[in-house]
Amino acid sequence: MAAAVVVIAGCAIAVGAAASGGLPESASDAVAQIAGPPAVADDGIPVPQLAAVAATATPCDDPAFTTALAAGDDAAVIDAAGGGGAFRAAVASGIAPCVSLSDPNREWLVVNKQRPYDPVDYQPGDLVMPADVRALEDSALRAPAARALTSLVKAAADAGVGEIGYLSAYRSYTTQKSTYAGRVAVGGVAEADRESARPGYSEHQSGMAVDIVPCKGSCKTLDDVAASPQGAWVRDHAWEYGFITRYAEGRESVSGYEPEAWHLRYIGPELARAYHEGGFTTLEEFFGLPAAPTY
Numbered sequence: 001m002a003a004a005v006v007v008i009a010g011c012a013i014a015v016g017a018a019a020s021g022g023l024p025e026s027a028s029d030a031v032a033q034i035a036g037p038p039a040v041a042d043d044g045i046p047v048p049q050l051a052a053v054a055a056t057a058t059p060c061d062d063p064a065f066t067t068a069l070a071a072g073d074d075a076a077v078i079d080a081a082g083g084g085g086a087f088r089a090a091v092a093s094g095i096a097p098c099v100s101l102s103d104p105n106r107e108w109l110v111v112n113k114q115r116p117y118d119p120v121d122y123q124p125g126d127l128v129m130p131a132d133v134r135a136l137e138d139s140a141l142r143a144p145a146a147r148a149l150t151s152l153v154k155a156a157a158d159a160g161v162g163e164i165g166y167l168s169a170y171r172s173y174t175t176q177k178s179t180y181a182g183r184v185a186v187g188g189v190a191e192a193d194r195e196s197a198r199p200g201y202s203e204h205q206s207g208m209a210v211d212i213v214p215c216k217g218s219c220k221t222l223d224d225v226a227a228s229p230q231g232a233w234v235r236d237h238a239w240e241y242g243f244i245t246r247y248a249e250g251r252e253s254v255s256g257y258e259p260e261a262w263h264l265r266y267i268g269p270e271l272a273r274a275y276h277e278g279g280f281t282t283l284e285e286f287f288g289l290p291a292a293p294t295y
Helices: 002-020 025-030 063-071 074-081 084-093 143-158 173-195 229-241 269-277
Strands: 163-168 209-216 243-245 263-266
Touching: 063 074, 074 084, 074 269, 084 269, 143 163, 143 229, 143 243, 143 263, 163 229, 209 229, 229 243, 229 269, 243 269
Parallel strands: none
Antiparallel strands: 163 209, 209 263, 243 263
């Protein structure tokens, strides 16, 4: 009898708290609602009548979302989700299992020291050279990122901050093997791992990452970006063109790399807006992924 009273009292308290806003949403969802007046058992104890709680809606049940996903139209996928912020929230919360953050063909790809490419020697199929951008080496970008870089460079020049060129964009798996081996030869594995990705783990292999440099007549080095007018403008405005600074100051424990003011990653304008407005500094946190400081 005493146990029954405790159960009834606990249920009444929980329902009352949920109705008054005294429980967090997750807790109130877990408490079944009373459906009409309680029935009475043979012993005279009221029995709560429990109503089913609707399952959480998921974008993966929306035909517009899944059709756009199957068609490879990233912009349409994000639009069907309700925008960049809604897409991010759905993915980070785990209610959009049909979205893969490991698909190298997607703008929302996350590659880091714990997330290599699959296949490891992936190569994008739509690489082009950005128009009207000074390239210090023959290095292309995927078409959407190339167009966005052209727009970013023009906007910076129009704003009077100077010319932006770039040193490196797409690197193949084979090229990254050579780049990483060179860093190891100079400073050893531990030092190389802080500033250069191992082959199969580099954002440059996606064709959506680019290392910019400030130019005035001739172009300066990567290390000159942070203190340059171009670097300052990029920090404030790159998101407007779909880019983020992938490796930010003080975030090595999450991203796994020292800060690189020159390394821009294209994630598309809607996701970049959500990233900027949400105050995020790593893609890992943006999508609710674990930190990846080491291999």
